[in-house]
Amino acid sequence: MAFRIVACCTGCWACLPLCPRQAIRAAAPHFEIDPARCTECAGDYPDPQCASICPIEGAIVDAAGQPLNPPGSLTRLPPAPATPLPIS
Ligand code: SF4
Ligand code: SF4
Numbered sequence: 001m002a003f004r005i006v007a008c009c010t011g012c013w014a015c016l017p018l019c020p021r022q023a024i025r026a027a028a029p030h031f032e033i034d035p036a037r038c039t040e041c042a043g044d045y046p047d048p049q050c051a052s053i054c055p056i057e058g059a060i061v062d063a064a065g066q067p068l069n070p071p072g073s074l075t076r077l078p079p080a081p082a083t084p085l086p087i088s
Pocket of ligand 1: 023050
């Protein structure tokens, strides 16, 4: 039961001080979550603190690889279409 930070993390530092388990490490090329320490904030907060402050959609994913902040969740913009729209 742990989340992961992936390549699109910009290393903004917002999440690191919020983690109640000191599970986040300032690593390169992107920050990392120690799976042995991450509890998904269970018992500490109702929501994962890292994902609640992360400004980058898709930077934090769950064990299944699903983003906690999926495309459009922060920007309110619809995800880009898989194929270009025809020009009329
Ligand atoms: S889900 Fe909670 S415990 Fe896990 S890394 Fe994020 S802030 Fe830390
Ligand atoms: S808040 Fe998001 S973008 Fe910023 S360091 Fe943490 S995971 Fe990376």
